[in-house]
Amino acid sequence: MAKIVIIGGGPAGYEAALTGAAYGAEITVIDSDGIGGACVLWDCVPSKTFIASTGIRTEVRRAVDLGINIATDQAMVTLPQIHQRVKDLAFAQSADIRSRLISEGVTIVNGTARLGRTGTGIGAHEVVATLADGTTETYESDVVLIATGASPRILPTAQPDGERILNWRQLYDLAELPEHLVIVGSGVTGAEFAHAYTELGVKVTLVSSRDRVLPHEDEDAARVLEEAFSERGVTLIKYARADRVTRDEDSATVHLADGKEVTGTHVLMTVGSVPNTGSLNLEEAGVVTDRGGYITVDRVSRTSAPGVYAAGDCTGVLPLASVAAMQGRIAMYHALGEGVSPIRLKTVASAIFTRPEIANVGVSQKAIDAGEYPARTVMLPLSTNPRAKMSGLRRGFVKIFCRPATGVVIGGVVVAPNASELILPIAIAVENKLQVSEIAQTFSVYPSLSGSITEAARQLVRHDDLD
Ligand SMILES: Cc1cc2nc3c(=O)[nH]c(=O)nc-3n(C[C@H](O)[C@H](O)[C@H](O)COP(=O)(O)OP(=O)(O)OC[C@H]3O[C@@H](n4cnc5c(N)ncnc54)[C@H](O)[C@@H]3O)c2cc1C
Numbered sequence: 001m002a003k004i005v006i007i008g009g010g011p012a013g014y015e016a017a018l019t020g021a022a023y024g025a026e027i028t029v030i031d032s033d034g035i036g037g038a039c040v041l042w043d044c045v046p047s048k049t050f051i052a053s054t055g056i057r058t059e060v061r062r063a064v065d066l067g068i069n070i071a072t073d074q075a076m077v078t079l080p081q082i083h084q085r086v087k088d089l090a091f092a093q094s095a096d097i098r099s100r101l102i103s104e105g106v107t108i109v110n111g112t113a114r115l116g117r118t119g120t121g122i123g124a125h126e127v128v129a130t131l132a133d134g135t136t137e138t139y140e141s142d143v144v145l146i147a148t149g150a151s152p153r154i155l156p157t158a159q160p161d162g163e164r165i166l167n168w169r170q171l172y173d174l175a176e177l178p179e180h181l182v183i184v185g186s187g188v189t190g191a192e193f194a195h196a197y198t199e200l201g202v203k204v205t206l207v208s209s210r211d212r213v214l215p216h217e218d219e220d221a222a223r224v225l226e227e228a229f230s231e232r233g234v235t236l237i238k239y240a241r242a243d244r245v246t247r248d249e250d251s252a253t254v255h256l257a258d259g260k261e262v263t264g265t266h267v268l269m270t271v272g273s274v275p276n277t278g279s280l281n282l283e284e285a286g287v288v289t290d291r292g293g294y295i296t297v298d299r300v301s302r303t304s305a306p307g308v309y310a311a312g313d314c315t316g317v318l319p320l321a322s323v324a325a326m327q328g329r330i331a332m333y334h335a336l337g338e339g340v341s342p343i344r345l346k347t348v349a350s351a352i353f354t355r356p357e358i359a360n361v362g363v364s365q366k367a368i369d370a371g372e373y374p375a376r377t378v379m380l381p382l383s384t385n386p387r388a389k390m391s392g393l394r395r396g397f398v399k400i401f402c403r404p405a406t407g408v409v410i411g412g413v414v415v416a417p418n419a420s421e422l423i424l425p426i427a428i429a430v431e432n433k434l435q436v437s438e439i440a441q442t443f444s445v446y447p448s449l450s451g452s453i454t455e456a457a458r459q460l461v462r463h464d465d466l467d
């Protein structure tokens with residue numbers, strides 16, 4: 001029976017553990033903070049749970065347009081209750097995953113691990129764990145998987161103090177809503193929290209180092225979100241780099257590189273993450289990292305050291321829970337000699353949980369416009385969709401991209417309140433190389449937002465002589 005030690009119990013680590021156990025391997029997971037990892041305890045799950053509460057206020061705000069008169073200020077926010085719900089849900093999910101691992105025969109160790117001796121062959125590796133009581137324990141294994149995730153990036157001149165200068169993991173300990181929240185960084189994390197706090201009635205200023213929010217996402221989608229933000233009173237400061245952040249008794253100030261200042265009651269730093277790889281003893285073990293400290297892996301999660309695999313955010317491949325989990329499973333298939341398909345990032349679906357949500361899959365519009373992929377494209381505004389009209393939705397669209405000659409779907413974007421759900425048919429089409437005609441011929445419910453997906457596909461078919 002193969003002995004496998006997994007360092008880190010987030011999606012990469014726990015999904016790998018379940019896969020390895022299913023194939024009969026003897027699995028030990030060593031985790032320092034809690035099973036489920038940062039994903040479940042501090043990042044993805046808490047933020048989406050928090051956003052679910054703010055979504056209720058979104059509906060209240062919109063209700064008046066549909067003839068239901070609820071004053072938004074009557075929808076009182078009970079912040080401690082929201083925070084408690086976030087924490088309870090995160091801990092319950094962590095406990096669920098822990099029980100599942102134990103029931104599958106996985107050994108769980110609470111400790112901080114690093115690589116010890118590495119070599120090739122059976123029992124060639126040692127992993128040294130410092131346990132909660134300060135003692136160390138050494139685990140021998142045939143295979144090691146490193147799945148240690150990442151942590152919020154901290155600017156030395158903007159140290160979070162948990163009171164006025166915050167990272168996103170400290171938000172759920174605030175006793176009261178900020179009066180004016182200044183968010184530094186307009187990536188996905190910054191945009192999601194700008195949305196959430198605005199919906200809770202907080203004045204938000206978003207400091208973006210680039211020309212727009214979501215610089216890495218679809219430009220049309222980012223424009224829709226910017227319009228929605230502007231309508232809800234978010235102040236967006238573009239081309240602004242934060243040099244440092246200072247605080248006094250009841251305010252915090254972001255000092256920008258051009259000399260200007262932005263003051264709020266609180267500052268939230270969302271300036272990216274750094275991999276948790278600094279104290280793993282990687283260099284001595286022959287595991288190569290890049291300059292940012294991310295572990296270099298191939299498409300089956302192998303590192304440069306034989307028998308040592310890595311998966312998830314510590315590899316920097318694509319920091320999503322779904323990708324971390326897939327990398328972890330692939331590592332186990334490969335290590336255990338099972339059939340394995342290398343990871344395909346072009347089929348990954350992801351979503352940004354703002355209002356509207358932004359979801360995408362496959363090839364991007366930017367890559368098509370740059371000539372990297374020949375494609376025919378369609379962009380269908382949701383304003384023409386009957387269900388959208390009935391629900392009073394003014395914003396959003398569906399984009400589908402397909403190969404010019406064959407009509408094979410290669411990507412798409414959905415901007416809609418539930419885009420994270422609506423992207424699935426396009427993701428299935430991309431994964432299975434379906435043609436636009438196959439989506440077009442599929443019955444969608446009338447009236448439904450998904451009708452815009454079949455309609456967009458029909459518009460592409462119409463111009464496609466060969467299908
Ligand atoms: C605010 C936010 C929201 C997000 N929302 C989404 C979303 O909606 N959808 C999505 O797909 N992704 C989302 N992500 C990304 C997602 O959270 C990550 O991609 C995911 O957590 C990566 O999983 P992982 O297993 O690599 O690492 P993690 O979840 O970070 O788990 C790693 C674990 O390893 C432990 N560890 C670290 N070092 C050691 C050590 N030396 N010894 C033992 N244990 C160690 C850590 O404590 C942690 O428990 C979000 C990220 C952020 C920041």
Ligand SMILES: NC(=O)c1ccc[n+]([C@@H]2O[C@H](COP(=O)([O-])OP(=O)(O)OC[C@H]3O[C@@H](n4cnc5c(N)ncnc54)[C@H](O)[C@@H]3O)[C@@H](O)[C@H]2O)c1
Pocket residue numbers: 155184185186187188189190192207208209210215240241242243270271272273318319320350351352353
């Ligand atoms: N819904 C989701 O799936 C979800 C949610 C959150 C995060 N994530 C994952 O995490 C990844 C990282 O997202 P993120 O937003 O945390 O980080 P990011 O690195 O994508 O964005 C950070 C932003 O901060 C800016 N920045 C850096 N230093 C700055 C400074 N001094 N002043 C002003 N701006 C500065 C950067 O230019 C960048 O645009 C995402 O790409 C995604 O894969 C996913």
